[in-house]
Structures are given as structure tokens and as C-alpha cells.
Amino acid sequence: MLDPALSQWLEARAQALDLGDCDPQLVLSQLAKANVLRVGISPELGGSGGNLADAVEVLAEVASHSLAAAFVFWGQRAFIEYLLHSPNTVLRDGLLPALLSGELAGATGLSNAMKFLSGIEALQVRGRTSDTGWSLTGRLHWVTNLRKSGFVVAAAIDDEAGGPPFVLAIPGALAGLQRSADLQLMGLQSSNTAALALEQVEVDRDWLLHEDARAFLPAVRPAFLGLQCGMAIGLARRALQEVEAHLQDDRSILLEPLQDCRQQLAQTVSELKAGLLDGRFLTRPAALFRLRIALAESAASAVQLELQASGGKAYLSEHGSGFARRWRESAFVPIITPSLVQLRAELQRQAREATA
Template sequence: MSQELAEADAPTRSIADIVARDLRPLVRRIDEEGLYPEAVLRSLGDAGGFARHISRPEGDASGLVSAIEAMADVSASCITTGFCMWCQDALGWYLTQSENPTPRTRYLVAVASGEQLGGTGLSNAMKAFSGIEPLALKGRKVAGGYRVTGRLPFVSNVQDGHLFAAVFALEDEPDRRVMAVFHAGSDAVALARNAHFVALEGSATYTVLIRDAFVSDDDILSHDADRFIPRIRKGFVLLQAGMGIGAARGAAASMRGDGPGRKLAAHLPFGPDEIDARADRLAERIRALASDPQLTDRSAFLDVLKARLDLSWLALEAAQSAVLQAGARGYLVGAEAARRLRETQFVALVTPSVKHILAELSRG
């Protein structure tokens, strides 16, 4: 497996080259037309963008930091694509940590290379484990696996043929929860577009309707999600740092690139130098927190949530500063500053959202 991952990780192009030549020309279409950047994502996979955090020896957390940095490089130009990258990275993270070796053997190399795309699917589960909403999926044990039914309102980076993970409770043992890999795009696991967003329309976000779907024992990540979720949640949240850091740095770069606007905005309280300095300090915090991503104690997780909260505030403030510098030019349809502001609001809304984090921190 390690050799296969090393081969999948062999880059053919750099992340920077893919962003400059493939992604940036599509950013407006991704935002305005809801174009799903599938070709870009597959190129990022070819470049090793999804393998950085899963091809290292056990106990080596430097790959997690490298994955965050790659996501930041992408998110600086397009948060929609950076978010899809996070979805793919999160799926790979689950597979890496799987308590059952079969899903890891079956899917990990393809996910790491971008040959197999997929989503995270854990928004509902993370909220359910925090007591914010009930678990949406129910299952019952049958020969060779489980039968699962329910509805997940939002799963991203998922199309027919893609994978995603989800958690379901057992009907006859409601206190026992199971986490599994699901295959999207069948009558039993169907996708429906039930909502449209002000941004992130290109993220392939669908409602997933699960109707008595058979989930094989071979696709079970853990038969005890209550034990498994604490092992993966730190990495799940840390990986999102790539979106926040990238959003801030992208806003700072756009402000510097606007010479006349920068001169007139010299007295704004939050300029590009301050944005980059805060982003660098937060990146150092994330690097330290990533040193032991499998640490399961609550205090360590709360430290991660505090950093994630600070990243949300930084991204929002940076994007707002870019709009203030641009003035009326940044408030026009199609303006880059307006797009960044809408995208960055999503950084504060994606699970765990700002209100979710604040609720968790209030519990101590």
C-alpha cells in the first residue's frame, strides 16, 4: 500500500501551475454558472494534492500540514475548488484511519490520486455528536452488511459514481452508531439538487436520498462511530485551515495588485501586510496543532476549534477589507472582491460553523 501511494503521489505538474493555467481561467464560470471543476480536481490529484496527508509513515504529521498548504494555494484563487479539495482530503483521511482495512485497501489509492472523487458526508454526524441535530440515517443489520435509510440535506463534491462517508444509528440499538462508505448515484443512493446558494454553486452539493440501501461489511469504516469520530475529528477540522488561510492570503494579494486602490485605502485599519501577518501566525498555530492529529482528548479538540474560529474571523475580515478597498468597483456583479466576500462567508458556515464552534467552546 505504501508503495502504491508513493506512486500515486508522484507529481506530473505543480499545484501552482494547475492553479495558474487551469483554475484561474474558470473561476468566474465556477462562481456564476456553478461549473463543477472536475478536470481541475483530477489534475490536482495527479499532482499529488490529495495524497500529502495519507502517504506518510504513521506518526508523521507533516503531510497534514502539507495538505493544508496545498489547499491554501488553491483557495487563494477559488474557495469553491479549495472546498472540493477539502472534501476529497477528508474522505482520504477517513480511509487512512479506518478501523476496517478493506475500505482502505479498496479505495485509498484511487482517492489519493484523484481517480476516484468523493465527499465527506459528515456534516450531519458532526452536528449530531454535538447535540445540535438528530442523526439523519437509520440502519439495520442484515446478512453481509446493513440496510440504511434516511436523507442527508447537503453532501458536497459528490456526483454519480462518487463516494462519500456517513454515520447511521442502528434501529434496534439507537445508542450504537456505525460509519461507512456509500456509493452515490443509484436508486438506493440518489442525488437531488434541492437548493441553490449565493456562492459555492460549483461544489457539486446535493441532497442525498438513501432508500433501503445495502451497505456491505466491506465498506464499514467503523462499527463504533462513537469511538472513531474522536480519532478523525481533529484532522477533519485542521484540514479546513487551508480554506481560511488561502482566503485571507488571496484577499491580501488582490489588494496589493490594485495599485491605485491601495494608495487611496492606505488608512483602512486592516491592510494586506496585517492580513498576511495574521495568516502566518495562524498557520504556525495550525502546524503545532497538527503535530498529533489523532489526539482524542477534549481539551486538544477545543484548541483546534479556537484556531478554526480565528481563521473564520480572519477570512471574513480580509475579504471585507478587499471590498472596502475596491469601493464601488468591488460591489459590481462579477467583481472579484464581491466573489471573495461571498465565498469567504462559507468558510464561517461550513461544519463546524462559527455558531457550532461557539456552542462547543461554551460547554468547556
């Protein structure tokens, strides 16, 4: 159950968070204050216990109020997950307290890397060995949670010497690392989403998350995508709640599709949580891809059903602002990297290879 104070804060500011009228600096602080960042992390490491499925559930609760806040939550929690999977325990122990308290923002930066893993895209940051670590050059085109007061971003690096690609945590204050102005998105504006340009950025070896991206990325992909699914889950649940609230006698025809939608959503969520807990997605990523697609489709169907249940009121600015925001949020879910198009292409590729 989400902290009531956080629920109220998010509900009151959902529209402002979406349109960029709320200071993005506040989002992470509010999440940290409510201790949602600690869910699914061992108490020995500063967490509140539980597992990854619990973290997905609390992220979904945040998303039911504001997808912008959930997007920030996902970026922060995914970066924390990278630290938990890294053999660099010194780095983990050094960064984790500030990340859990919300003092430091963690940015995933691995969207490009996940596409690289599936053969969709080349790595966009290159590294040349230096005396103390690496000199980096390249660009990350779309990264969320790049808080201006301080961030650290994860990135997969293409080794110019021909070695295996590796994964670094890159502090935001390094010379040569330039953050763009916030991207002008259709919504989710208070999410500190921007691009990063790297020009001969010197990073010490102490910031190495893993020496082999091809081993590290499959290990963190279930958490990366599983937490991402929480956004679709929360949005779908909220839209279906709104459908129920709007149902009147003249719209009772929507009761059956509402029940069908809820049943399908619950079944898909159950499959997702089971897979995250038993580890099946480590060796069967295609199963996770299909669930990600199914949850995005559930969110779209739920918002469409909300429109039908609301009727013309949904198109009136005075009454339909919440629906309009959820409509924009539902348009974002399919294009979060990896997008549904990319996931379907990867599933087709795997199917062709299986029959070849």
C-alpha cells in the same frame, strides 16, 4: 508550491466554478492531475509524502484561486483521511488508488455526525442489521463532491438495535440511494453539492469504516476541521494580496491594518499546523474550534479590507467580479458545518460544564 498549470486553470475558471458555468466533473480531475490529493499521504499508500499540515497548505493555495475547487478538494481529501484512520485496510487499499487518481469522488457526509458528536443534532441515517450487513434509511441534506460519474460517501449510522452508532462508506450506485439535483447555492456551484435520500439501501459489511462512531469521529475531527481551515486561510491570503496591489498613496492608511491582518493570520496558521502535528487537538478539541473561528474571522476581515482598498471599483461589474466572488466565498466560510454559531455554542457548553 502549487503546480503552475493548476494555478492557471483555476484562475481562469474561478468565476465559472463559482457560478456553475464550468463542468463540475472537471474539478476533481484537475486536482488529481496536479497531484495535490497525494500530499500528506505516505508513498507506500500512493501518496507523495509530507504530513497533514502540508495538505492544509496546498488546499489553502487552491482556495486562494477558487473556494469552489477547494471545497471539492476538502471533500475528497477528508474522505481519504477517513480511510487512513479506518481499521478496514482491505477497504482502504481497494478505494485509495481510484480516489487519489480522481477516478472516484469521495464525499465526507460526516457534517451531521460532527454535530451529533457535540450533542447538537441526532444522526439522520438509521441502520437495521441484515444478513450481509445493514439496511439504511434516512437523509443527508448537504453533501459536496457527489460526482455524477461515481462517488462514495461516508456516513455515521444510528443502530436501530440500540448498539453504538457506526460509520460506513456507501457506494453511490446502490439501489435505494437517490442523489438530488445540485443545490442552488449563492456560489460554489461547480462543487457537485447535493442531498442524498436513502430508502432501504443494502450495504455489505465490507464497507464498514469503523464499528464505533464515538471513537472514530474524535480521531478524524482534527483532519476534518484542519483541512476545512485551509479554505479560510487561502481566501484570507488572496484578499490580502489584493489589498497590497490596490494600495496607493491615498490609501496608505490601510497599510497598518494590512500588516496587522497578515501577522494575526500567520500566527493562527502556525498554531493550527503545530496542533495538527503534535496531536493536541485529539484531547483538546476546543483549541481547534477557537482556531477555526479565528480563521473565519480573518477571512472576513481580509475581504472587508480588500473592499476598502478597492474603493468604488469593487462595486463595478467590469472590475469587481473577483472581489464579488471572494465576498460570496467569505459568506460561506462561517456556515460550513460545524458553523461558527455551533462552535461557539459548544465552547460555551464546555465552559459551563467546567465551572459546574
